[in-house]
Amino acid sequence: MRILACLTAALLGAALTLPNPPQAAAADDPSWQTCIGSATAPGDRVTACTAVIDGKTQTGRHLAGAYCNRGHGLTEKRELDAALADLNEAIKLDPAFACAYTNRGRVYAFKQDLDHAIADYDEAIRIDPGFAMAYNNRGDAWLNKGDLDRALADLNLAIKYGPQLSTAYGNRGFVYYRKHDAAHAIADFTTEIKLDPNVLAYINRGNVYRDAEQLDRAAADYGEAAKLAPTDARGWRNRGLIRLFQNDIKGGIADYDKALQYDPADVYSWNNRGQAKLRLGDKKGAAADFRKALEMQPDLKTAKEALARLDGAR
Template sequence: MKIRLGLVVLMVAAMIAVPRSSAADSSAPRVALVIGNTRYPDADKPLSQAVSDARGVADELKRAGFDAELGEDLSGDAMRRAFDRLYQRTKPGAAALVFFSGFGIQSGRQSYLIPVDAQIWTEPDVRRDGIALESVLNELNSRGASVKIALVDASRRNPFERRFRSFSAGLAPVIAPSGSLVMYAAALSAVVTDNDSAHSSFVGALREEIRTPGLSAEEAFNRTRTTVTRASRGEQVPWISSSLAEDFVFAPGVATADKPTAEKPAAATAPVEAAKPAPAPPEAKPPQAAEAKPASGGDDDKLVLALASDPTVKSLTAQIADKPSDGNAYYRRGQVYASKGAYRTAIKDFDEAIRLNGKDVEAYNNRCWVRTVIGELEPALADCDQALLLRPNFVDALDSRGLLHLKSGRDKAAIADFDAALKVNPRLTSSLYGRGLARKRIGLASEGEIDLTTAKKLDPNIGKEFAGYGVK
């Protein structure tokens, strides 16, 4: 019913340092964990590049002398066991690397890696089922790793984002311990789409740079960023943060001279960010904060003006200006506007997303929900019906249409949709609460009260949320 948030690839890399660093000592352990997750039940289809990217990175690291463990399509338990093995292999003075390719979610200003069996319906589920990048880096640090490098290629449009009442696209900045080097495949809060090639452009560029003899880790990552940025014409700009005190290299040897700019951009064009963590973008407020009443046109204009400086909105607006045919950017900006209460502006963005891709089921569902909130019920019904035609039993569209029926006074139809949604996810708070209201309306007082009580235990604010929709 709501805006979902929210893909993931993580890598913490072990590197070899120049002679003044203990990590450069041939006796210092170099350990790695490489994970590629592709098959998420909530996604329409498997991710096309995650496993092949993970295999390619693992091969590259083994050639560089790393003790690299490769995991594919790991469940939560399997991922935790794999990380435990990595921690056990991490000795004082070691360099440690973790690569994760799959879905990632930003929640509470942290980035989480998502296992293939995660059940993500609310933001607390992210913290329960996901693995926090900061926790990984801190654990490696506590084990005495002198080098901790995280490469994250998880900035994908994921199947969970619309289930949250707040919205934060992409990944969050990392507050990492000293001696860490973190790189995301895309900018903070940005989302990119996989292409049809065997490997992502990010991993392809990365593999080329880390095999260069004598090239420092920061230089290799800077070159990777510049290569990806130019290849994507600025649509994908990797993000780097470093607190490394000394130079580290993947492949020992004498550093080679830079190639001509057209082939190998100089790192000076993309300097590594300062060691201090980048400031976190402002957290999205729950929609109910702006939903005491449907926004009027004037209120919408004020919200849009206030959001003009929001980093996510600024980035997406720039993407749209540069490429007006980017339906994904319109969709994501619509999500931000909707989560902040700028409903009519959100509808305009969803209109564009659907015009550019008539099968964008998420855009249809989100437009249905926003239209329902502001009382445009008949167009909303057409949108929900279209979403369910494109994806039968789509739980979020069932939940949205249930709310629509509830607002329309069609209580039995609302119960039918909420029942269908709860068969997919018995813990879907909004469907529980909506069904409780509908049951009480038709005289099923005790059954309705059970639903309402259960929903309030899961989310104490659910009643205020529905009141914001004009439903009590």
């Protein structure tokens, strides 16, 4: 599941025409523009918003927005306590700032404080009943609390109010997957892919196809994930497993070679490549892979048993 952050540029746009502007006009303040820019990197956002705050160039909701956006940047850097302090200040400056409540809820979610997260999303929705992002994030929190029905209800509302919000389709697809509703899960992941082709969407849809034993479709989705992000091990190792299921042993080994190149800490890739090498008769290579897996997870039963059989056959 994915929880979304809220930036304040759109919400603050109308405030640029106030008759009594802050000391520096927002439109002419480069630090402010970087602070609210949707493409600004987290570190740059923190620096720019700090310049706005310390320079006292903005007041009112603009100042609250600077704290809110700096809180967003700090959240992305996983400096959660500092982010929380900024978002508290944003809400203190402007208690009717729905975006700040949503971002603070996101911080609480990352801190695994789901009750406080839900309370903040509740407040954001009370302020703005059509706030799709807040419904999406509250749905994520309900899922993490294990309440799939409440999660589904919120994600339905996220999609009602934000029909182009691709992440909400992905999150709802994951809820359907958890509810063992493969048809609806596939439909939602397909919509997400149409709106925003991304690695996780292909991986998630591939997982549904895999569980439904539609292996060719699963392999195709994992392959798309590998094309989109060739240095992300997930597409390679998932397709590698499917290729082993399909008895394409050499293809499976090739995919695990890639997976281990980009994520050498994945114990199951070592184990599975070892199993594949064993099926090809490469006992030495298989033993090396099993030993590597056991270095990382000494109680991995499949690797222990396979290595014991190899050692006993000598």
